[in-house]
Amino acid sequence: MNIKNNERVYRMSFASVYPLYVTKVEKKGRTKAEVDEIIFWLTGYNETDLQRVLEEQTNFENFFAHAPQINPNASKITGVICGYRVEEIEDKIMQQVRYLDKLIDELAKGKAMEKILRS
16 A cells, blocks of 8 residues: 555545445445444444544544554454455554455445454
């Protein structure tokens, strides 16, 4: 991944991408509540935190840098997203962005929640 592309993603507002996640999964019969559950599981944010992040237009870099607790099981997320193997991405923030992309993708593809959350 090139640095310029990373910086572009870092600056993107989480609030601008969140509705796209929700729309993607709703088209496949899943719910906003499931998207939120994935976000809470991955980042340690709760409903109040997420609302604040959305209202403040927090960018992706700060969204992950200030996450209360990245789930220790996040390292179990493997596979390809956007042409990259998530487990091989060296930049920590970019890897976390792609972890979230991968989990949302799995939700949209109909995977069971307990499998998505690596329980």
